[in-house]
Amino acid sequence: MKTLKLATALVASVALPAAAFATDLEVTHWWTSGGEAAAVAELAKAFDASGDKWIDGAIAGGGGTARPIMISRITGGDPMGATQFNHGQQALELVEAGLMLDLTDVAExxxxKEVVFPPSLLDACTVDGRIYCAPVNIHSPEWLWLSNKAYADAGIPVPTNWNEFVETAPQLEAAGKIPLALGNQPWQSNLAFGAISIAVAGLDVWKQVNVEKNMDVAAGPEYAAVFQAVADARKLAAKSTVQDWNQATNLVITGEAGGQIMGDWAQGEFQVANQVAGTDYTCLPGLGLNAYLSTGGDAFYFPKNKSADVEEAQKRLAALLVSPEVQVAFNLKKGSLPIRGDVDLAAANDCMKKGLELLAQGNLVPSGDMAWSPDVQKQNEDLLVEFWKTDMAPEVAHQQWVANLKSGL
Structure with a gap:
């Protein structure tokens, strides 16, 4: 396996097509929280400084709201200059329909292929040997973020893993705290389930189900225990009534909630609130039980355009997004990890350093977007929303979850 190396200086140069004149590009994305806005501003600043113009097309409501709008515009003949998707199969049908710009020449x-790590990030947007996306970060969703203030108010130590978190929940409640902050957006329920799955069932079992597609294991006792654990966790989140993920993060920041299961993009919100990792909050990758990262994250795709000038600008932006300077500036604000291993991240905080260590060690698993089709993911997202928000029996949810997986084989 390729080894991640953190250089002490920015050593890579970027081959950019020559610009005949400045070009405006509309860029659509769903980064609208305080931390996300600060990060995307770094991309816009770099593109504007290069001579072109970033026209921001932020769509509020998260990916579940934004993606259908983005896809509708592309298929309806009103393409933007560039658009965000997650790593995986979200844009596959658009690529196969011939609607996305081939970036192979920019990549070469x-x-x-030499600097993007892990290689699966490029593999996820490679179709028939051609590259169609510019990956910008690695986001692992399986982190437990804890409020040091909430535990100090309750007079108990900050937990070191998920099991301790569950055990101390009654003491948090007695101190007037919400044990688990969880927003009402569907993807948050799905994310929490995925994190608890590996924490409870373990990495090997997760891989048997999601990589090897072993449905006997999916229907077995290990995942029965996962659904029971989620049923227990939903009680801890019963008084969390916020909608957006960043509102849930704010409950942790203010000490109103003990913790939140959320991706490392939560770091952007802590940073905007002037919170210091290790002092004001604690981060536990793999919920403190399994030290690993999943290789999710974001990439930009470039819908085909009839204008040659626009296409040249699209390729300039694609190259810029992967450049060392932009990778550092963007990911330090976003809280995510860079997609190349030759950049200087000496300014990383304690939580990002934990992620970098895991990335260097190769403790990686593919994201759900890479493992399952959008149809299967949507079915299970709907199921898990119902499971989290009702008193659906764990056995019933487990059985339906397995049926949904089988439908994607």
Whole structure:
């Protein structure tokens, strides 16, 4: 396996097509929280400084709201200049329909195959040997974020893993705290389930189900225990009535909630609130039980456009997004990890350093977007929303979850 190396200086140059004149590009994305806005501003600043113009097309409501709008515009003949998708199969049908710009020449000119790590990030947007996306970060969703203030108010130590978190929940409640902050957006329920799955069932079992597609294991006792654990966790989140994920993060920041299961993008919100990792909050990758990262994250795709000038600007932006300077500036604000291993992240906080160590060690699993089709993911997202928000029996949810997986084989 390729080894991640953190260089002490920015060593890579970027091969950019020559610009005849400045070009406006509308860029659609769903980064609208305080931390996300600060991060995307770094991308816009870099593109504007290069001579072109970033026209921001932020869509509120998260990916579940934004993606259908983005796809409708592309298929309806009103393409934007660039658009965000997650790593995986979200844009596959658009690529196969011939609606996305081929970036292979940009990737080859800038040696993406040599610098992008892990290689699965490029593999996820490679179709028939051609590259169609510019990956910008690695986001692992399986983190437990804890409020040091909430535990100090309750007079108990900050937990070191998920089991301790569950055990101390009654003491948090007695101190007037919400044990688990969880927003009402569907993807948050799905994310929490995925994190608890590996924490309870373990990495090997998770891989048997999601990589090897072993449905006997999916229907077995290990995942029965997962659904029981989620049923227990939903009680801890019963008084969490916020909608957006960043509102749930704010409950942790203010000490109103003990913890939140959320991706490392939560770091952006802590940073905007001037919170210090290790002092004001604690981060536990893999919920403190399994030290690993999943290789989710974000990439930009470039819908085909009839204008040659727009296409040249699209390729300039693609190259810029993967450049060392932009990778550092963006990911330090976003809380995510860079997609290349030759950049200097000496300014990383304690939580990002934990992630970098895991990335260097190769403790990685593919994201759900890479493992299952959008149809299967949507079915299980709907199921898990119902499971989290009702008193559905764990056995019933487990049985339906397995049936949904089987439908994607």
């Amino acid at each position: 000119a800038n040696n993406w």
